Amino acid sequence: MTEVSSLTGRLLVASPALADPNFDRAVVLLLDHDAEGTLGVVLNRPTPVDVGDVLAPWAALAGMPRVVFQGGPVSLDSALALAVVPGDHRGADDPGPLGWRRVHGAIGLVDLEAPPELLAAELGSLRIFAGYAGWRPGQLEEEVGEGAWYVVESEPGDVSAPAPERLWRAVLRRQRGELAMVATYPDDPSLN
Template identity: 80%
Template sequence: MSSEVSSLTGRLLVATPALTDPNFERAVVLLLDHDRGGSLGVVLNRPTPVGVGDILQAWAEIAGAPGVVFQGGPVSLDAALGVALIPGSEGPLGWRRVHGAIGLVDLDAPPEVLAAELGFLRIFAGYAGWGPGQLEDEVEEGAWYVVDSEPGDVSSPDPERLWRAVLRRQRGELAFVATYPDDPSLN
């Protein structure tokens, strides 16, 4: 592997059927940061039964449907991340662009300062993290497909179907993987 790390920030990691770790089985991960020092992302398709208002009351009215907290990954489950879509070129104070219209919201900022400009907000408890080179190794071993993200992935109204939906829109063989059965032994 070359010493140059090409950034995957803003792309999706889609778990291959071979990835059976319960934290990531059929997961769709949005990479929020990827560089020589490692990678950080959130799992987009793990809604919890916990309402946003139960943990972050001030953000409950702004969070998009379903208005629940998503389990962003197995690391720091007591920490919350806000991922938002903001159309246009300039985002408000308290928002940092990650890729395209996707960015991170400072959840310590007053919600009313950001509310008018947020196209969509989703709250994640925890995140997925990889040390230097770890993600590249997992991709090389066949644990993840790396595909382009679309703003609608973050705001999917049906997150439980996101794994199949993201694969289905790919070209060639990857689109076929979307038909992979939940339990291959039943085929």
């Protein structure tokens, strides 16, 4: 078996060629990518559900918009949370605050079983996701090879983008070369 180069912490940006409606113009942060498969959350799918309606103790820490995001089509009845630890200049070996697990750089998963007040002073804005996106071993690599996804670097601000509906274009626009031009791709190419 060939070794998998980890894409953990990177973004998958749906190409216009991706036909799956679950991922149309999706920006996915990869939380785990190894020989066992891949797990991530879609960063730009806000729902109308207020965080306070489902996880009231965490509502005050949630960033704007203060809604639950659909993290992907898998396990929509489960929740996970991401938060950035501002100014986190600790080494990769430092686990960070109790109740937070580093995914990449200053971005980490929050233990929703922990008391929110334990983390309140440490966290930047929090984002809650219902469900996640998952790929079996080798599946993501196949999809990237077929041109369904662009793999790009993430930035801490991607997790808490205040205008998630513009994240797809914003992430593409900051890329170099021809990839930045994809940001101008029309929502409905048949209208060109």
